[in-house]
Amino acid sequence: MNKTNNLLEKLIASNNLYTRYMSILSLSDLPVFLIDTNGDILFEFIPSPHFCTYMCQESIGQVCTDYRCRLKPNAQDRFVCRHGLENILYPIMVQDEILGYVAGVQSYLQGNEYQKLMINVQSLEEAKGPELEFIAKSISSLKTVESNKIQIHEQLCGHIAKNISLDLSQSISHANLDVRLSIEREILEKKINDLEAKNMSLMVNPHFLFNTLNCIARIAYFEHSQTEELIYCLSDLLRYNLKQDNQLHTIGAEIDNMTKYLYIQKVRFKNRLVYDTDIPENIKSYRIPNMVIQPIVENAVIHGITPKRDGGKISIYAEIYKNEIVISIMDNGNGFPKDFLQNTQQLENKSGLGFWNTDKRLKQYYGEQYGLKIVKSDYSGSTVTITIPTQPIGRLTP
Template sequence: MNKTNKTLKNLVNSNLYSRYSGFLSLSNISLQLIDTNGDILLEFNPSPDFCKLVCQEDDKRICSDYISRLKSGKGDRFTCRYGLTNILLPVDVNKQTIGYVVGAQVYSPDSEYQKYLIDIMAIAKDKKLEPEFIAKSIAAIKTIEANKVDIHEQLCNHIAKNISYDFSESINNTDKAIARLSIEKEMLEKKILDLEAKNMSLVVNPHFLFNTLNSIARIAYFEKSHTTEELIYCLSDLLRYNLKQDDELHTIGNEMDNIEKYLYIQKVRFKNRLEYDINIADDIKHHRIPNMIIQPIVENALIHGISPKRDGGRIKIYAEKYKNDINIFVMDNGNGFPKEVLQSLQQPENKLGIGFRSTDKRLKRYFGDCYGLKIIKSDYSGSTVTISIPTKPNARR
């Protein structure tokens, strides 16, 4: 790996996502960073399920329509074979393209009719997926007005330029972090004001919240309060992820990143009374699951299992793959669920069980009645809850 590729990888592995958290709240349209070969380095906002499961070779590589248009220094806005609007913008450093910011993957009001021309049965046969799943993924593709796509393109362009700046700073090994933060803050504020002036329908409250949190984080950075800075970035990411109430599937890796931020915040609160361990193999992380499935279970383990215990306890999350199934385990060594909570899970009229039942129903709706959520153990030695999903969307028994 050459110095350029290594530095770009290190940049992605840093808190690149957190730096743009407030800015990204302006749009929930697909936005990703890819390298010059078309491999996905970072998902700021995920692609539609249709693009991931039908158009892409796999979760780690952008679709062939994008790859055919990767030209050094060249940006593009194009319509793919299925009629979706796509954006492609280069990330240039010293007149060399090191990657691309891509996104949109939406229909316009004028092209929305093309979703009804897609041959669902042919795709289902080719991809070995259920026709029902293909139809559902097509229906979930967003239709966005042209002016909002224009705004999203401005976001992509601004992020591409800022990544170029970050990369230049990293490749030259210079220590300009404080200066960069000040410049970036100024640029973001000006761009946000410009975008808000052009489209007053943008959601203000979440954006205001994320921007405020990130501003506080920057102050903590200047004051060298690194724990406070990290807490605020984690909270900002956590809130934004929780606000994604879409009906799309997210990767298990993304879900675990969100849970790790949640547990990090709780660890600061509980200190030595909480320990946690997350162990998910890389070959499981790319599989997809409805968003916000795992966190409520972890939260219940903390509230009902760990919190009442004087010495606290440990939460362990791991996953196992067996044939066509994946089982995710959430274990704790707390006091177990109270008797009334366990009873409530069997009583539809009792509100205490709503979270578990709704989670189970969501999983069954996506994957079939053989999958879902189970409490396989709950006593004074702790609790174990499992989530079962198929390795493939059509792996229904």
């Protein structure tokens, strides 16, 4: 890897790119991602559809061959892939050298949606392995957009590419990219690193935080009555997530925290999201590492329910089986294919699911026989379980 590619990866690692471009990303819901000159996906602003990720990519984390064969021109490129989807490429240029690309769209232009019917589902099943139902669902979820929306998306990608190019150009003139960081950012990053070293707890997804704040702003404008409750829920959620005094919290407290999270998402998605919880009273007093339920519920919302046009339902329930407590998070979303389940740790940094990290923390507290398990994931939805012991170590003392 050459020096310039190192700079691009260092920029991604040192900056919250989504937060920086959040205001313009809100203008479009089409895929936007950052790739290097080899076609490796370095960062996803807005993820690709399941069809492109699981049906077209030859390997996890790398764009399809239609993209890779176009990673040479010095100017932006717009093309139609073999399945009829519109795509764009904007080069990230520094000193006349291409360091990477901002790419995206992966949607049908209005009038070309008929090309969905021309996709050979049988050959995809033979080549990729997922069940026919999953392939069919991934095809049906591909978006169809008007030409002017693609033009707006092109401007958005071009703006991001130019700004990243400027950032990298400025960083080359310094011995170290960190010199450009402000004192406040350095202090903040140090605090975050310290917290991660002390506790592997997952924090609130920044996408969720900013989406919630935008939702509150809209409700404040149109419906003053619900704003106060939303603010209180978000405040309680953030306060709970920042707790570092005890590594073990009660299951009841964790579920209460998740109820606030789902309430906020319910306000955003309205009738597209339905949820319920069923936790027996005799289970609520048992302790569990904090923030182990949230990444699973968050995954169910983002990757299971959100892609579905009609939304779906999430259920959280728990039971005691022999000497174990089993907490189940179930959704009726789109699920994910078998190869995803085999590469959870590899996908950790790109997807933000937190599955591997959650399983590791549970095993550290309770032993290797406990932890997280993906019981089921197919076209009808997913079920993920958390298993902990009922020994006194996991229960509040009187």
